[in-house]
Every structure is written in C-alpha cells, then in structure tokens.
Amino acid sequence: MNVVQLNSGGYVAAIFSLDFVDAAFHGDAVERIHRGEFDEWASALARTGLFGNRAVAETVQSWRDDPRSLLEALLADADEMTRKRYDVAWQALDSAATVGSVAYA
Template sequence: MMKEPQGRSELVGALLAAEFADAGIDIEAMRRVYLGAHDEWAQALETTGVFGLRALAEITKSWAADPRLLRDALLADADELTRRRCHAAWTSFETRPIAAVGG
C-alpha cells in the first residue's frame, strides 16, 4: 500500500473537508471513491493551488493504489454518524459486487 506523508495527508483531508463540507459526503460519493473515480477530488485539490503537479500526481497515485486514503481524507471532519454510514457502505462494497461508475 502506498502511503502519503503524514503532514500531506492531514492537509489533503483539511482541504477536501472544507471543499465538500456543504455538499456533504454520501454513499454515492463513497461508491465513486471505491471504484476509482477520483477526478472531482483531484480537481478540487488542484484548484486550491497548494500542491504542485508532482505532488498532485503522487497524491492521485496513492489514491489509485489505496482508495481508502481518499475516503479517510473526505471523512476527516465528518460527524460520527456520517463516518459510520460511509464505513458501513464501504464494507458493503467489499462484500458484494457493485456496478461501475455510470453503470
């Protein structure tokens, strides 16, 4: 499993939590993360201007290798109920096949 540096993962979590706080993180978002559809979150990080192209490439590569890194970043500031719902959904994705994004 590829691991992000600790400081970077915390920064990614803070930036993504701030970006998506109003929209909320739901089961469909978790499904997209699980299936590897990470473009919306990569673009959100890119628009912050905090990371250079190399760092963005490393971050998205780590997400591709282990989507749980993105999941955890999105849930960094989530309330306990949201976190539990999303983890339960994730577990269900692992135990039964799910349709591909858009399918």
C-alpha cells in the same frame, strides 16, 4: 513559485472534509472512490494552486494504492455516526466487489 508539499491526507482533509460531512450522505461519492474515480478531487487539488502537478499525481497514486485513504481524509471532521454510516457503505461495496469477482472465477 512556492509550492506546498502535499502529504497523505492532512491537506486533503483540510480542503474537503468540512464540506463533505456538512452536506447529506454522499453515497455516489463513496461508490466513485471505491471504483478509483478520483478526477474531481484531483482537479480540485490542482485548482487550489497550492500543489504542483507532481504532488497531485503522487497523491492520486496513493489513492489508487489505497482508495479508502481518500474517504478517511474526507471524513476527518465527521462525527462517529457519520463515520459508521460511510463505513457500512464501504463494506457493502467491498462485499459486492467480492461477490462479483467470485462470480467471474
């Protein structure tokens, strides 16, 4: 079996970004990514047959280390305004998470 080595975002961007930015704003997807819920993207990568289980697991781990990297890959083909809209959504989630963590301190 010839398996492609999965890198930090190029293949992910190639597979997902056009569909992601072609449709309406995906606020729910941003929330899932921010929470570290990557199952749908990991499953989609695995289903392509291009990547071995280890490559998919390593990619998911890189997303866990830096969830924003998945969002950036999804926005690879986005225009500036779309990127700004997602950036504002991400910042709002960061702010909410910070407020939530301060409330528990």
